[in-house]
Amino acid sequence: MSGGHTTLTFLGGTETVTGSKFLLEHEGTRVLVDCGLFQGERRWRRQNWEAPDLDPAGLAHVMLTHCHLDHCGYLPALVRQGYDGPIWMSEGTQALTEIVLRDSALLQERDAEDARRDGYSRHDPPLPLYTVADAEQAIRQFRTLRFDDDAELAGDVGVRLTRAGHVLGSASVSVRMGGAEALFSGDLGRPSHPLLRPRAVPPAAATVVVESTYGDRAHQEPEGQSHEALADVVRRTVGRGGSVLIPAFAVDRTELVLLVLSELMRDGRIPKVPVFVDSPMALAALDVYRMPEMRSELRDGVVPELVHLPHLEAARTPEESMRLNNPRTPCVIISASGMATGGRVVHHLRHLLPDRRNAVVLTGYQAAGTRGRALIDGAHEIKMHGRYLPVRAEIVQDEEFSVHADADELMQWLRSLPEAPETLYVVHGEPEASEALAQRVRDELDWTVVVPRRGERVRVG
Secondary structure, three states: OOOOEEEEEEOOOOOOOOOOOOEEEEOOOOEEEEEEOOOOOHHHHHHHOOOOOOOOHHOEEEEOOOOHHHHHHHHHHHHHOOOOOOOOOOHHHHHHHHHHHHHHHHHHHHHHHHHHOOOOOOOOOOOOOHHHHHHHHHHHHHEEEEEEOOEEEOOOEEEEEOOOOOOOOOOOEEEEOEEEEEEEEOOOOOOOOOOOOOOOOOOOOEEEEEEEEEEEOOOOOOOOOOHHHHHHHHHHHHHOOOEEEOOOOOOHHHHHHHHHHHHHHHHHOOOOEEEEEOOHHHHHHHHHHHHHHHHHHHHOOOOOOOOOOOOOEEEHHHHHHHHHOOOOOEEEEEEOOOOOOOOOOHHHHHHHHOOOEEEEEEEOOOOOOOOHHHOOOOOOEEEOOOEEEEEEOOOEEHHHHOOOOEEEHHHHHHOOOOOOEEOOOOOOOOOOOOOHHHHHHHHHHHOOOEEOOOOEEEOOO
16 A cells, blocks of 8 residues: 555544544655544553554644544643644634643543552552643644635645534544545534534545444434433432432533523423532533634524523532532532543542432433443442442433434435445444444445454555
């Protein structure tokens, strides 16, 4: 695969639903699309600490589809290893990724210090994957592109961003190199999003790389009123004197949860109890959604303030957060992370899970190996900070919050492409989900479809 060919190497986001990294190369020019952290099972998290399969200093460009950690969270490590070039993304992604990386770096440093103090790491001394200083350097390298503009970058690289409708700023990325064009779907939203403008149709490409998070399932349409699972558990929990903990991603998910809670209280479907947002990152992200320059991202009719809750309070300091571990009165606590893998929500779980009066509501996809998945699967004990805790609180999942396209909606997006690709690569899904989507495409569209292995290298165009 030498000479004038353009090649694509799958460095992450294959055989799992995290760690997206895709390397394009043509005659010495190298472009990385997404630079995510591996999350979930230990075998995947260990990949974050392995030597990278590329020379960061030799990259010309990095491009981001959106701000979630499994797509952007390795950037500070890449910069620490020598990448000093531009990192391209939409304006909305820039604003949110700054928040995400600063928070991730702070957690990396804090987790390393906690492990050192409490002695539950195998390493001596425990070190963070990257630091706040690394994150700040990565942020200084951010550059923005407009949606639907054809941009020409250094090294004869062309790029176009198309709305993906997943979270604020999310994009599908089309890259042109050496006469070849590859399209990366990024995470695709559903045809309709409660807050955002709908996804758009990107230009045709001979090589298409599509996500498959929900490649083997369809979202269940609610029977009767929307979000009744959430409303019902709030009513029951408050009735027995308990509190409801909602682990939610700080970006997009917390905003949607607040929007739904506002509607449920307005309509009298749940009591008007205090709602606490215990995530400085989520509060910062909410401010981004409210920025005047982001109005073009939002659907018509979405009011600037987004939420109307009579008793909304923010836990900004660690002391305010700790007070929520033992609520004096029934309340709803929203805290990151959405899969309960880290952040302040872990401390709330430690205090609230052992009490049968309380409830935990999971609001979206829970990757294998996460605490959220373990809770959904009915775990009786959960390990936290080296200790096992009993799970006595009620566990409920409200899947209506998902803004990931399901299998039918992924097929709809593929059918909307202007031309059938020469090859479709199915990535960013657990193996059964990726294989299910690939087989469905073969059966219904008769395309050439591949579920690539990690490290596999192929020709583009």
